[in-house]
Every structure is written in C-alpha cells, then in structure tokens.
Amino acid sequence: MPRLVGPGAGLLVAGLAPALTAVRLSLHVLGASVWVGGQITMVGLLPAARRAGPDAPRSLGRAFSRLQWPAYILLVGTGVWNVTATAGNQAAAWNVVLGVKIAVVAAAGLGAWLHGRARSKAGLAVWGAVAAAASIAALVLGVLLAG
Numbered sequence: 001m002p003r004l005v006g007p008g009a010g011l012l013v014a015g016l017a018p019a020l021t022a023v024r025l026s027l028h029v030l031g032a033s034v035w036v037g038g039q040i041t042m043v044g045l046l047p048a049a050r051r052a053g054p055d056a057p058r059s060l061g062r063a064f065s066r067l068q069w070p071a072y073i074l075l076v077g078t079g080v081w082n083v084t085a086t087a088g089n090q091a092a093a094w095n096v097v098l099g100v101k102i103a104v105v106a107a108a109g110l111g112a113w114l115h116g117r118a119r120s121k122a123g124l125a126v127w128g129a130v131a132a133a134a135s136i137a138a139l140v141l142g143v144l145l146a147g
C-alpha cells in the first residue's frame with residue numbers, strides 16, 4: 001500500500017475535520033437526527049397508527065420514547081463536549097446564541113416530558129408542539145454556532 005508522505009499527504013486530508021472533532025460532531029448530529037427527525041416522523045406516522053387501533057398511537061409513542069431519551073442524553077453530553085471544545089475566545093454574539101440554545105433545549109426536553117405525561121388531547125397537542133418547535137429551534141441555533 002503506498003504511504004502518504006510529503007506535501008501530497010497534506011493536500012489529501014486538507015479540509016477534513018480532525019478525527020476527534022469528527023467524532024464529537026457526528027455523535028451530536030446523530031443525537032439531533034433521532035431527537036428532531038424522530039418527532040417529525042412520529043407526526044407522519046400518527047394517522048396510520050390511529051387507523052391501526054385506539055392503543056396504537058400510545059404504544060408507538062412509548063416505543064419512540066425508548067429511543068428519544070437516550071438521544072437527548074447524547075445531545076446534552078456531546079453539547080457540553082462541544083462547549084468545552086469550542087467556547088474559548090468566542091464573540092459575544094456566539095455566547096448569547098449558546099445561552100438561548102441551552103434554554104431552548106431545556107424547553108424541548110420539558111415539552112417532550114410533559115407530552116409523554118399528558119392525558120388530554122389538548123395537553124398532548126400543546127406539549128407536542130412545544131417540544132417540536134423548540135427542538136427545531138435548537139437545531140437551527142446549533143447550525144449557527146457551528147458557523
């Protein structure tokens with residue numbers, strides 16, 4: 001196998017994130033894809049679940065929560081890792097966006113938790129909407145932070 005040495009090797013890897021950064025961001029984005037994408041997918045599956053039977057939406061929701069909460073823990077864990085890796089010497093605006101993002105992530109978690117405990121249709125709808133809107137806002141703010 002040819003060895004990658006000399007100026008050509010630098011060119012081959014130029015523009016790629018260093019390995020640890022790739023692991024950190026890949027895990028964070030994996031968590032976001034399950035947490036945010038899962039909620040959107042659940043909305044899409046709901047009409048079919050309703051047609052399948054009166055208990056089907058709730059058991060689908062319970063199955064999703066077994067994926068959703070590990071993803072949230074992964075997001076918070078890798079989020080703290082992101083902050084320790086990137087927070088030094090950031091502009092004031094970056095710190096403001098980070099503060100707003102942390103509040104929005106807390107709102108998303110609270111909304112999802114209350115959605116899981118709600119029994120009325122209104123409660124399910126309101127807390128589900130809060131969780132989804134806050135989760136999408138967290139995603140957009142994350143992209144802003146990554147620059």
Ligand code: HEM
Pocket residue numbers: 025028029032035036075076078079080082083086098101102105108135138139140141142143145146147
């Ligand atoms: C609902 C939860 C969350 C979602 C959906 C989310 C989503 C994202 C996304 C999509 C990115 C952009 C990644 C990229 O473009 O490479 C990002 C970056 C980032 N997130 Fe999150 N995130 C969440 C929670 C958190 C938490 C709790 C923190 C802090 C404690 C955090 C801190 C950061 C930081 C600092 C970046 C920039 C990383 C960098 O530039 O290397 N995130 N987030």
